[in-house]
Amino acid sequence: MKENFEPYHLSGGERIVSSEIPGARSKEILEKQQRNESAIVSYSKQIPIAIKRAKGAIIEDEDGNHYIDFFSLAGVVNVGHCNDFVLEYVREQQDKLIHALDFPTENKVALIEKILNLLSPDVRDEFKVAFTGPSGSDAVEAAIKLARMFTGRQGVIAFQGSYHGMTSGALSATSNTSLRSGLGALVPDIHFIPYSYCYRCPFDLQKDTCRLQCVQYFRSLLENPHSGIAKPAAIILEPVQGEGGVVIPHDGFLEGIVQVAREHNIVVIFDEIQAGFFRTGKFLSSQHAGVVPDIYTMSKGIGGVGFPLAAIVYHQRIEKWSSGKHIGTFRGNQVSIAAGNGAFDFVAQTSLPDHVLRMESLLRDRLEQLQRRMPFIGEVRGRGLFFGIEYVKDKNSKEPDSDIVRKIRLLCFKKGLLFEIGGHYNNVIRFLPPLVITPALIERAMAIFEEVNLSLSGLHAQDTATVHK
Numbered sequence: 001m002k003e004n005f006e007p008y009h010l011s012g013g014e015r016i017v018s019s020e021i022p023g024a025r026s027k028e029i030l031e032k033q034q035r036n037e038s039a040i041v042s043y044s045k046q047i048p049i050a051i052k053r054a055k056g057a058i059i060e061d062e063d064g065n066h067y068i069d070f071f072s073l074a075g076v077v078n079v080g081h082c083n084d085f086v087l088e089y090v091r092e093q094q095d096k097l098i099h100a101l102d103f104p105t106e107n108k109v110a111l112i113e114k115i116l117n118l119l120s121p122d123v124r125d126e127f128k129v130a131f132t133g134p135s136g137s138d139a140v141e142a143a144i145k146l147a148r149m150f151t152g153r154q155g156v157i158a159f160q161g162s163y164h165g166m167t168s169g170a171l172s173a174t175s176n177t178s179l180r181s182g183l184g185a186l187v188p189d190i191h192f193i194p195y196s197y198c199y200r201c202p203f204d205l206q207k208d209t210c211r212l213q214c215v216q217y218f219r220s221l222l223e224n225p226h227s228g229i230a231k232p233a234a235i236i237l238e239p240v241q242g243e244g245g246v247v248i249p250h251d252g253f254l255e256g257i258v259q260v261a262r263e264h265n266i267v268v269i270f271d272e273i274q275a276g277f278f279r280t281g282k283f284l285s286s287q288h289a290g291v292v293p294d295i296y297t298m299s300k301g302i303g304g305v306g307f308p309l310a311a312i313v314y315h316q317r318i319e320k321w322s323s324g325k326h327i328g329t330f331r332g333n334q335v336s337i338a339a340g341n342g343a344f345d346f347v348a349q350t351s352l353p354d355h356v357l358r359m360e361s362l363l364r365d366r367l368e369q370l371q372r373r374m375p376f377i378g379e380v381r382g383r384g385l386f387f388g389i390e391y392v393k394d395k396n397s398k399e400p401d402s403d404i405v406r407k408i409r410l411l412c413f414k415k416g417l418l419f420e421i422g423g424h425y426n427n428v429i430r431f432l433p434p435l436v437i438t439p440a441l442i443e444r445a446m447a448i449f450e451e452v453n454l455s456l457s458g459l460h461a462q463d464t465a466t467v468h469k
Helices: 024-036 084-094 106-117 136-151 168-172 213-223 253-263 334-350 352-373 402-415 439-457 461-467
Strands: 051-055 058-061 066-069 127-131 156-159 190-193 234-237 267-271 295-298 311-315 377-382 387-391 420-422 428-431
Touching: 066 439, 084 334, 106 127, 106 311, 106 334, 136 168, 136 234, 136 267, 136 295, 136 311, 190 213, 213 253, 234 253, 253 267, 334 352, 352 377, 352 387, 352 439, 387 402, 402 420, 402 428, 402 439
Parallel strands: 156 190, 156 234, 234 267, 267 295
Antiparallel strands: 051 058, 058 066, 127 311, 295 311, 377 387, 387 428, 420 428
């Protein structure tokens, strides 16, 4: 049965009422932020609005403008902003207990069981859950620590295009060198290898002739005594790269990496922080490949509607640590856990994964039709409601075009559509709408997106009708 998610949204689409964007009230608040808050803020510099409220996939600024949120505020509010179903769990919990360190509560035990019950039936009894600090970075730190303790080794292999967080260990495993600029040495003995990025294959192969050379390269590093890399403790990867440009690996890549790692007793960490919690239509993005790692890192969506919560889910065989070996005051906040319980129950009671697949089909169809018309869209790739649109100056040379991406984001913002940019060259538009997005909201968002793309390509807005044929 198709669920009606329209009541979960603040309005039916974008609404721009200011004479200019940002409006007067937003400008006033943005100026205060610039004066008094740290220069490290980033989102409000790229999308200059002051947010007043949000519900579903609609964000309202202080001037009364409505924007369609097509990035779930960094992939966090998967079940929508201020989801009423989830907030009932939050309100009830707030009257009972908020902070409990790592003492057991029915609230926490229930969430642990829900997480484990969504793993593959043949392995779920072999895994445990550990709540870490409240961010995804904390989960990555805990995963690396556990892998090192289990193996007694120090090294970590990560991937080009990766993003794992901003704390020392997580940042060391993040490939974007600009994020580490000026910091000197972070965590040592971390090495980067090519990801399965078929559009920009580092081995200069075509997708239809790929023989998973990226997996063979990983094997050669481990088995060649002159590779220069000692056997590591762990290999960490995103089953679908997020910040790297929504890169979906070739079939067999994940299975191959896990097989090689297991042959060499290397702990496999799947970072499901952004791609998990039903973003791709399944609880975990790696479940599409049917492959199981030793550790999953989770955050973002498991906090329900934006409450900070993070955890690692790991196989019992690697449990090397003992009581107190990884602690944190705010791990497993009870209100965040309640929000997580509400989000899991919402998914179960609304058949949200089926809805995600239907919305994927609608969005993919519109994007691929647009790609056929646009001279600067090199590739459209996506799974579930996780899409990357890669822009190039020339489809043959594939020279990245970050300039046009910035122009598209600015023009879409002024018309009421918000999204993120990513990719190796900041030339990929990333669509991560809340999973409760409706066909009508997809239509409104794509109307804006198509109009902007057509205008920048020199085509007329009325040519949108041709795109839909």
